Structures are given as structure tokens and as C-alpha cells.
Amino acid sequence: MDVYPMSLMWSVKIVGLGVVALSLSLELLGWVFGRCRRRRTLNKVLFFPSKVACVEHLLSQNSACSCFCPLPHGVETSFSCLLRHILSASSSLDLCVFSFSNMDLSRAVLLLHSKGVTVRVLSDKHYSAITGSQIGALRKAGVCVRCDAGSVHMHHKFAVVDGRQLITGSLNWTLTAVQSNMENIIITEEAELVQPFIKEFNQIWALNDPARFYKS
Amino acid sequence: MDVYPMSLMWSVKIVGLGVVALSLSLELLGWVFGRCRRRRTLNKVLFFPSKVACVEHLLSQNSACSCFCPLPHGVETSFSCLLRHILSASSSLDLCVFSFSNMDLSRAVLLLHSKGVTVRVLSDKHYSAITGSQIGALRKAGVCVRCDAGSVHMHHKFAVVDGRQLITGSLNWTLTAVQSNMENIIITEEAELVQPFIKEFNQIWALNDPARFYKS
Numbered sequence: 001m002d003v004y005p006m007s008l009m010w011s012v013k014i015v016g017l018g019v020v021a022l023s024l025s026l027e028l029l030g031w032v033f034g035r036c037r038r039r040r041t042l043n044k045v046l047f048f049p050s051k052v053a054c055v056e057h058l059l060s061q062n063s064a065c066s067c068f069c070p071l072p073h074g075v076e077t078s079f080s081c082l083l084r085h086i087l088s089a090s091s092s093l094d095l096c097v098f099s100f101s102n103m104d105l106s107r108a109v110l111l112l113h114s115k116g117v118t119v120r121v122l123s124d125k126h127y128s129a130i131t132g133s134q135i136g137a138l139r140k141a142g143v144c145v146r147c148d149a150g151s152v153h154m155h156h157k158f159a160v161v162d163g164r165q166l167i168t169g170s171l172n173w174t175l176t177a178v179q180s181n182m183e184n185i186i187i188t189e190e191a192e193l194v195q196p197f198i199k200e201f202n203q204i205w206a207l208n209d210p211a212r213f214y215k216s
Numbered sequence: 217m218d219v220y221p222m223s224l225m226w227s228v229k230i231v232g233l234g235v236v237a238l239s240l241s242l243e244l245l246g247w248v249f250g251r252c253r254r255r256r257t258l259n260k261v262l263f264f265p266s267k268v269a270c271v272e273h274l275l276s277q278n279s280a281c282s283c284f285c286p287l288p289h290g291v292e293t294s295f296s297c298l299l300r301h302i303l304s305a306s307s308s309l310d311l312c313v314f315s316f317s318n319m320d321l322s323r324a325v326l327l328l329h330s331k332g333v334t335v336r337v338l339s340d341k342h343y344s345a346i347t348g349s350q351i352g353a354l355r356k357a358g359v360c361v362r363c364d365a366g367s368v369h370m371h372h373k374f375a376v377v378d379g380r381q382l383i384t385g386s387l388n389w390t391l392t393a394v395q396s397n398m399e400n401i402i403i404t405e406e407a408e409l410v411q412p413f414i415k416e417f418n419q420i421w422a423l424n425d426p427a428r429f430y431k432s
Contacts, residue, residue, distance in 0.1 A: 010226045017230070021237055028241075032248045043408035047416055049367065098386075151265065152396035155386050168400065170314075170371050170386065180368035182420065184384065186402065186409060192259035193402060200263055204398065 041189040048171060048183035050079035058083050059107045061114075078185070079178050083108055085167055085187055086159065089117050094160040094201045096122040098153060099133070099172040106134035106173075113143050121145045122204055124154040134173075146208040154204070158197055166194040257405040264387060264399035266295035274299050275323045277330075294401070295394050299324055301383055301403055302375060305333050310376040310417045312338040314369060315349070315388040322350035329359050337361045338420055340370040350389075362424040370420070374413055382410040 053075035056067035067073065086093065086108050093112055100106070100123055113119045121138055125147040128135035139145045148154035158168035169185035171177045188194065269291035272283035283289065302309065302324050309328055316322070316339055329335045337354055341363040344351035355361045364370035374384035385401035387393045404410065 006223065007226075010223075014230065014233070017233075025241060025244075029244075029248070032245070043406050045409060045412035047412070148398065151398045152392060153398070155393065155397040155399050157386050158400065168386075168402070169384070170373055176368060177371065181371040182364065182367045182369070183371050184374065184413070184416070186384070188406075188409070190259050190404075190406065193261060193404070196261040196263070197400070200400070 044187040046078040046185040051077040053077050089161045091162050092118040094120050096156045097173050098124045098155045099127045101132040102173045119143050123147050125149050166197050260403040262294040262401040267293040269293050305377045307378050308334040310336050312372045313389050314340045314371045315343045317348040317390045321389045335359050339363050341365050382413050
């Protein structure tokens with residue numbers, strides 16, 4: 001007669017063990033899938049020419065200020081998306097761009113600089129001197145600027161935001177590129193893509209350190 | 217006395233159950249991690265200027281043929297890596313490039329065309345007519361070519377290999393870009409990056425269908 005209660009006791013133990021094993025498995029699965037989900041990093045593509053719309057609300061220090069310009073308001077465009085990503089910088093912006101004459105992009109860089117974001121700008125030595133280039137204005141405002149003197153053209157057009165977000169493509173930072181050309185921009189946080197660009201930036205930055213030229 | 221053998225039997229059953237549960241868990245973990253590993257897609261960055269080296273072994277139809285040119289042989293460079301990725305096309309190459317005058321890249325496209333790979337080339341209407349442009353030679357060889365007439369500049373510089381691999385960056389398909397400029401190329405199979413470029417290519421391709429102009 002003792003056998004049945006003992007067997008019943010064991011059955012209860014097995015069911016209990018099963019429940020514990022199931023809950024542990026679910027926990028483990030949740031952890032593994034969580035890791036997989038965390039690996040889904042930002043990957044975005046923007047195409048240009050961009051629709052034209054007012055971006056004053058993004059660039060104005062006073063966000064409550066209304067703009068009465070005749071451009072469409074409250075419209076999300078490729079350009080406003082690009083601006084948002086640049087303006088999302090909270091600690092650093094490393095910018096490496098062949099041609100930089102776009103006033104709105106220049107205002108975005110100056111705004112970040114005024115907020116205390118560490119901004120470094122690399123540009124092409126020839127294109128930084130052409131009419132309309134914003135490189136002089138940035139330098140005058142105290143932004144750290146270096147111009148590459150070691151290649152025929154420093155033809156990159158990329159930015160690294162906060163050392164983790166890469167913005168790169170065919171688009172020079174000019175009004176024609178934004179409003180009239182067919183262009184592309186990739187915005188990514190894939191470390192395999194971002195890290196080589198950070199290394200490249202630091203190499204070109206070091207290569208064009210004015211101190212090197214004074215020494216030699 | 218009967219209780220102990222019964223208890224022992226249950227213990228054996230529990231150990232057995234544990235072994236089965238463990239092996240199933242390992243199987244499940246392997247499957248989940250396998251999925252995670254499969255998600256690791258190609259992401260590569262190339263920087264230019266490229267070292268100069270002979271690429272004849274990549275472009276020659278006769279791979280046994282030796283080249284006696286004075287350039288370094290057997291050296292892997294950014295350019296040879298780019299060529300390898302382009303030449304890996306087995307079914308299609310969609311090329312959308314602002315300026316195309318590089319002879320080696322032209323040979324690569326012609327080689328793919330001669331092997332039966334479906335090649336479509338989009339270029340800028342102005343830059344396809346400049347001295348040294350390879351667009352005329354490609355057209356003459358029977359490659360499908362369309363030139364964009366709808367924007368100030370069709371400034372893209374990207375290629376899609378077999379509808380799954382995107383090659384894009386700042387690099388125009390010229391000798392100066394490859395050998396003298398600071399440039400970048402991203403090679404990726406991230407679907408979130410590749411798919412928008414395929415859509416963009418097809419849109420520009422359709423927009424510049426000569427049949428549209430004959431109709432209007």
C-alpha cells in the first residue's frame with residue numbers, strides 16, 4: 001500500500017521539475033532572442049534630391065519660435081532626416097567632407113559647436129577655398145578644421161556622430177547636392193562599417209596636424 | 217523492501233529525463249545561435265587611393281596566362297578587392313555611376329557581359345559624353361546603358377551584384393578616384409541597405425527608358 005503514495009510523490013516531483021525546467025528554458029530563450037534582437041542595429045538609406053521644406057524648427061535655438069517662410073512646414077524630407085541625425089550628436093561630430101557650402105548644414109554644425117559638442121571638420125584643401133565654402137566660417141567660429149593636403153582630392157563625404165553612427169554616401173554638403181542631384185546617404189550603426197571610418201578619420205586628422213608641418 | 221527498488225527506478229527515469237531535456241536544450245540552443253550566426257552578413261569597407269598592382273589575372277579570360285608588366289604581382293589591394301566583388305556577379309550587375317572612365321573597371325563589366333551576366337548601366341548624361349568615358353564603349357559592346365536626363369547630376373556611385381550585394385561610396389569609376397583620391401567604398405549584404413538601392417536603380421532605370429521619350 002506504501003508504493004502508490006511514494007509513486008505519487010515522485011510524480012509530483014517530476015511535474016515540479018518539468019515546470020522548473022520549462023521556466024528556465026523560457027528564460028534562456030528570452031535571453032538568447034533578446035541578444036539577437038539587440039543585434040538589430042540602425043541601417044537607413046536616404047535618397048536625394050530632397051523635397052524642399054522649412055527646417056527652421058530644427059536649427060533654431062528657440063524651438064518655440066514660429067517660422068513664416070513660404071516653404072512647406074512640418075514635412076519630413078530626406079534633408080530634414082539627415083539634419084536630425086547630425087543634430088542628434090551629444091558628445092562629438094567628426095565630419096570629413098569634400099565640398100561644404102550648404103548653409104543649413106553649416107548652421108547645424110555651428111549649433112552643435114555652441115552646445116559644447118566636440119566638432120572636428122576635415123575638408124579638401126582646394127574646395128575649402130572656393131566661393132560659398134562654409135569652411136572659413138566654421139574656422140572663424142572656433143570649430144577645429146583641418147584641410148587635407150596629401151591627395152589629389154579628399155573626396156570623402158562622411159560624418160561620425162558620437163563615435164557610433166556613420167553617415168556616408170555620394171552627397172557633398174552643398175545645396176545642389178541636396179536639392180538638385182540624385183544622391184544617396186547611408187546612416188548606420190553597424191560596428192563593422194562605423195569603426196573603419198573612425199580609424200580613417202583619425203588617420204587623416206593626424207596626417208594633417210599643422211604641428212607636423214611646423215616641425216618639418 | 218519494495219520501496220527502494222521502485223525509488224531507484226524513478227531515479228533512473230529522472231536522470232534519463234534530465235539527459236533528454238539537456239540534449240534537447242543543446243539542440244535548441246544550437247539552432248538559435250545558428251540563426252544568430254547566419255544573421256552576420258557581409259559588411260566591408262575599402263579605402264582609396266589604392267596601392268597600384270597588376271590585376272591582369274582577374275581580368276584575363278585565360279587565367280593561366282602570366283603577365284610580365286612592371287607592376288607588383290600577387291598583391292591584394294583595395295582596387296583588386298573591389299574588382300573581385302564586381303567580378304563575383306553570376307547573374308546580374310546593376311551599375312549606377314556618375315563618372316565611368318576606368319579601363320580596368322570597364323574590362324570587368326565587359327567580361328561579365330561576355331559571360332552572359334545581365335548588365336545594366338546607368339550614368340550621368342553629361343559625364344557619359346566626356347573624353348575617356350567608357351559608356352560609349354560599353355554601349356557599342358551591347359551592354360544595356362541608359363543616361364539620366366532628369367536631374368542636374370546623377371551623382372550616385374553604386375553597384376548591385378546579383379541583387380544581393382551592394383557596392384557604394386564616394387568613389388567614381390575613374391583612374392584618379394582609384395589611384396589618387398581619398399575615397400571610400402562600402403560592400404554590404406545587409407538587406408535594409410541593399411533593397412532601397414535596388415528600388416532606386418529600378419526607378420531611375422524606368423524613368424530613363426527611351427520608349428518613354430518616343431511615346432511623348
